């Protein structure tokens with residue numbers, strides 16, 4: 440079973456960047472332009 444720990448960055452909606460209201464674009468600081476963010480392991484699936 441693949442347990443992917445990445446999810447689409449909601450900050451930039453997976454674009455990797457977002458457009459500034461002032462014009463231009465900015466690399467998403469949340470995902471560093473990858474468009475995906477690593478999600479921390481949640482809700483105790485404990486492996487010994």
Ligand SMILES: [Zn+2]
Pocket residue numbers: 448449450451452453454455456467468469470471472473474475
């Ligand atoms: Zn992002």
